[in-house]
Amino acid sequence: MDNRPSSLDWTHIRAFLAVAETGSLSAAARALGLSQPTLGRHIRALEETTGNALFTRSPRGFDLTDLGLALRPQAEAMRAAAQAMELAAAGRDTRTAGPVRLTASVYVAVYLLPPILARLRQDHPEIEIELVPSDRSENLLFHEADIALRMYRPEQLEMVTRHLGDLPLGLYAAPGYLSRKGTPQDFTEILDHDVIGYDRDDRIVRGFRAAGLDVTRDWFPIRCDDQVACWEMTCAGCGIGIAQRVVGEAEPRVVPVLPGAPLPALPVWITAHAATRHTPRVAAVWQALTTGLAPLVS
Amino acid sequence: MDNRPSSLDWTHIRAFLAVAETGSLSAAARALGLSQPTLGRHIRALEETTGNALFTRSPRGFDLTDLGLALRPQAEAMRAAAQAMELAAAGRDTRTAGPVRLTASVYVAVYLLPPILARLRQDHPEIEIELVPSDRSENLLFHEADIALRMYRPEQLEMVTRHLGDLPLGLYAAPGYLSRKGTPQDFTEILDHDVIGYDRDDRIVRGFRAAGLDVTRDWFPIRCDDQVACWEMTCAGCGIGIAQRVVGEAEPRVVPVLPGAPLPALPVWITAHAATRHTPRVAAVWQALTTGLAPLVS
DNA sequence: CATATGATATTCATTTTCGAATGGACAATC
DNA sequence: GATTGTCCATTCGAAAATGAATATCATATG
Structure with a gap:
């Protein structure tokens, strides 16, 4: 034996x-x-x-x-x-032909990546992009994706990560909602409003706690795990929603609420396997993402 | 052609x-x-x-x-x-027989593991143990080992870690040395003694600093990277050495010095890959280590 | 029910691959 | 300048992997 x-x-x-x-x-x-x-x-x-x-x-x-x-x-x-x-x-000159699998949060995939990927397709038409929108955290490992965009620092060996910057957040609401329920003038007044929160993700709750407001998950009258759905509900006038400023400012259906509200900024990290980081395809996508996201992060 | x-x-x-x-x-x-x-x-x-x-x-x-x-x-x-x-x-290896590779600090491998592994061999003779004593920190990942015992908390995703407890430290010296140089009655008197320190590892220096003694690396008259060699020198009467209490108390060649000295305790962490943690072999060794080390840590 | 088909296992001679040994070239060290 | 250590290239007998041929089994089909 x-x-x-x-x-x-x-x-x-x-x-x-x-x-x-x-x-x-x-x-x-x-x-x-x-x-x-x-x-x-x-x-x-x-x-x-x-x-x-x-x-x-x-x-x-x-x-x-x-x-x-x-x-x-x-x-x-x-x-x-x-x-x-x-x-x-x-x-031997082989360029960058082939697929690159890219994963990002649903929100980023929907609201931030499309113009960047359009530009990438234009510059490198030989690169095929497989975009995997996902909010689960563990799906980027071991070759489920070549590049991952995450809102937290990935801690893996054998991974190359880079902090691209931070996405400032803001509060937004549809004018119709505000005319119905009034416009809060102070951050504490927000307790009297309908705030749209993510269901299982407790970052919003923790953010409110850090700002001194003692709220629990149940306090949010509308809860939904899908960030895109949350945002659409905000745009539709369901309440006050939280969005990245670059998205909120570009959305004609909403207006900013309490621009000075003490909201944290979301860090943006880009990650790739050390083994593939420097292959031509992955390097090209990495480059496109870093330059494309640069103007969006502070 | x-x-x-x-x-x-x-x-x-x-x-x-x-x-x-x-x-x-x-x-x-x-x-x-x-x-x-x-x-x-x-x-x-x-x-x-x-x-x-x-x-x-x-x-x-x-x-x-x-x-x-x-x-x-x-x-x-x-x-x-x-x-x-x-x-x-x-x-997904379901075999109960086969090798398990275990890494631990040289000190732990020499002074703590032998009886535990002897017991393990007795209870599970079908499991082969590969022991890799190593003080370098990065060698446990990517299947260089199945289980690692470390004196610090490993911070890796995809790893299962558990804090087993803390190993209290003590000061010890050979009677021959003490009769030559005297026995310190107070922790500050230790400055007049020969303390055996680890060379590149600065934990001892930091420990002394934390205790209020301003010493530098050069102050130690004997420096050596190998913790086993340090301890043997202590036993041989070269000076006052630092050792885990379970080791020091069991060693007939030395006596305790300043039992109340403010020395920190070494945390002991056991780590395994999440992927392999629950295979029969790894689980058995994990179990043997946790139960075997339990009486040694406070 | 016999037969044809397409699959896996087994055998054995052949081919391929491997490693110990050897020789030679270069660099560092005493 | 001799010595030592490390490296590569080559050779050749031994070991391992390979494939053609064959046996065997299960299924589909007329």
């Missing part, structure tokens, strides 16, 4: 991916220009080092187990990198 | 990355557990399929060409994906 924890053989990983995709050793062998016994040995070797079955065998072919399913995305990421390497090695 | 660049061999890419990082075939061979001729062949094969030189050879080693420089990030991305795959595989 040779329990070897040794690291995985990259050739075996390639075989794993081919079998996973074709569903059979024979088809994978044809695709890779190898023989069926060889592929079988590679898969078996991989299963021996991981200690668990990656496929269920049947006379019809190979099917991924749960473990195999979990491992497949990483293998695909490896192949993507290998393909990029081959491109770079072949046409 | 031009062999069609069918496609790059992933094993060769791995060799490329190792050589690029180490700067020599020999060092890369050591890192990969292969031989220098093998690495040389891999690189040559890669250069033949791409048709371009990736390194400039010199008797001092291998240097990346511009093309090789351009290819390196993609190779790094591949390895990042491979590491992610290995981590994912390790996180």
Whole structure:
């Protein structure tokens, strides 16, 4: 019994991916220009080092187990990198063709990125952009995205991060709402108003507490997790909403409320894997994002 | 004759990355557990399929060409994906038998762990323990270890950490030394004594400062980076040394000095990857360490 | 029910790959 | 200037991986 924890053989990983995709050793062998016994040995070797079955065998072919399913995305990421390497090695001037996956908060993706990405598409039409709007925090890791824009400092090893600046926030409301409920003249008066808050995100609550207002989650008459929906409700006159100033000032349906209100500013961080940060594509997108966001942050 | 660049061999890419990082075939061979001729062949094969030189050879080693420089990030991305795959595989390893790699400070590894690991071996003989004593801080991540014991709180995402408690410290000296130089009756009298300090680690200096004694690194007549060597020198009568109480009290060659001295306690943190924390092996070792260390920390 | 098809496992001779050993070149050090 | 250490290139016998051929199984089909 040779329990070897040794690291995985990259050739075996390639075989794993081919079998996973074709569903059979024979088809994978044809695709890779190898023989069926060889592929079988590679898969078996991989299963021996991981200690668990990656496929269920049947006379019809190979099917991924749960473990195999979990491992497949990483293998695909490896192949993507290998393909990029081959491109770079072949046409040595190889530029930036290919996809870049970008994740950002829904809010940023909706209100800030479109003009920046339009400009990027114009300057680098060979780069395809996959935009993943997401407010969950943990989805950027391990190759779910090449670049992430976040409102907090990511703390990961192997990640390159840069603080782009801070997005000032402001309070806004539709004129119709203000004529109905009056316009607060002082920050404390806001307690008598309908403030639109995010449901699970407690940053707003904490922000109010920091400003000296003792409110709880229940105090907000309208709660919604989706920041875009929150903003649309604000624009529609549901109450006073919080928005980034660059967005609020550009929105004709609302007017600023209490411009001097003590609201914090949202930090903006850009993050990429150290491994991919300097590949041409990722570098180009990184550059476009930093320059495009620069005028928006203070 | 031009062999069609069918496609790059992933094993060769791995060799490329190792050589690029180490700067020599020999060092890369050591890192990969292969031989220098093998690495040389891999690189040559890669250069033949791409048709371009990736390194400039010199008797001092291998240097990346511009093309090789351009290819390196993609190779790094591949390895990042491979590491992610290995981590994912390790996180789903259901085997109870096999190795667990454990890292701890040299001091802990020498004086605290042996009985705990002996007990663990007895209870779980199917688990092999690889102990990596190390005082460098950054070596636990990315699967260099499954579990780490540290004297500070690790701050990484994707890591599970738990504070096990604090190890109280005490001052100790050999009777021979004390009869030669006298026994200090007050903490300030310690300035007239030979205190054995760690060389690069400034925690002792800061501890003395916090206690109101203005000392600098040069004040310590014996300095040594190795904590085990420091303690052995203390036991041998070189001066007054600092040790964890559990160690000092159990050592017949020394007696306590100034039991009430205001020394800080060392926090003990146990850490593991979130991905592997709950695999049977890692969980068993985690359990053994927490219960084994519990009576030692206050 | 017999047959054809397409799949995996196994075997074994062949090819490929590997590593120990060796020699030579350069740099640092005494 | 000799010595030592580290590096690369080459050689060659040993070890490992490979693929053609074959056996076997399950299914679909007439």
